[in-house]
Amino acid sequence: GAVVSQHPSWVICKSGTSVKIECRSLDFQATTMFWYRQFPKQSLMLMATSNEGSKATYEQGVEKDKFLINHASLTLSTLTVTSAHPEDSSFYICSATPTDNTGELFFGEGSRLTVL
Amino acid sequence: TQLLEQSPQFLSIQEGENLTVYCNSSSVFSSLQWYRQEPGEGPVLLVTVVTGGEVKKLKRLTFQFGDARKDSSLHITAAQPGDTGLYLCAGATAGSYQLTFGKGTKLSVIP
Numbered sequence: 259g260a261v262v263s264q265h266p267s268w269v270i271c272k273s274g275t276s277v278k279i280e281c282r283s284l285d286f287q288a289t290t291m292f293w294y295r296q297f298p299k300q301s302l303m304l305m306a307t308s309n310e311g312s313k314a315t316y317e318q319g320v321e322k323d324k325f326l327i328n329h330a331s332l333t334l335s336t337l338t339v340t341s342a343h344p345e346d347s348s349f350y351i352c353s354a355t356p357t358d359n360t361g362e363l364f365f366g367e368g369s370r371l372t373v374l
Numbered sequence: 375t376q377l378l379e380q381s382p383q384f385l386s387i388q389e390g391e392n393l394t395v396y397c398n399s400s401s402v403f404s405s406l407q408w409y410r411q412e413p414g415e416g417p418v419l420l421v422t423v424v425t426g427g428e429v430k431k432l433k434r435l436t437f438q439f440g441d442a443r444k445d446s447s448l449h450i451t452a453a454q455p456g457d458t459g460l461y462l463c464a465g466a467t468a469g470s471y472q473l474t475f476g477k478g479t480k481l482s483v484i485p
Contacts, residue, residue: 301380301462301478302417306441351416353473360477363407363473366414 281352380476386460
């Protein structure tokens, strides 16, 4: 089946630094990727929709200057958490849908961010 | 805003018991997906249902899509410890790849 890979799986950083998380579709092209945030024991909350070659669409309440999304190619989207603070600590998950498919989403393994 | 109400939120049962998880909405979805998520990992798709009244079986798991495509259920027969995990339902609307997620059901199957 289709594979979506996230990197890094775990990251610990100091408060005030920026962290970049990559989401790659390994065996298909994805025009659209999605970024989610998940707090412990809770469901996924959609943060933004990432479209290749254009600006991301952010959900209400998500700061676009805080969570920078770049979708520079059909196989890579990145999420950069800028000036991270402890409250940004969370599990970040991406998903991607193949360009030639009709709706199936494939999820990455997730990235655990801990801000000290 | 479309909402998916998932219940129960937590479920702890003995091995061998049956259980049902429900996903309800006032909105119509073009398709509904069920995922299972292990701690520290991304969700893994179990099934997609697209037709009202559709029933799909995956070994001991039975998924049903409501006739009006507003609700769905997941039934597990003779639960095993390996079924432990977070089960998420997610609905999609026609023409969009975005999913609306339920809050999830944390299932624990005790040996």
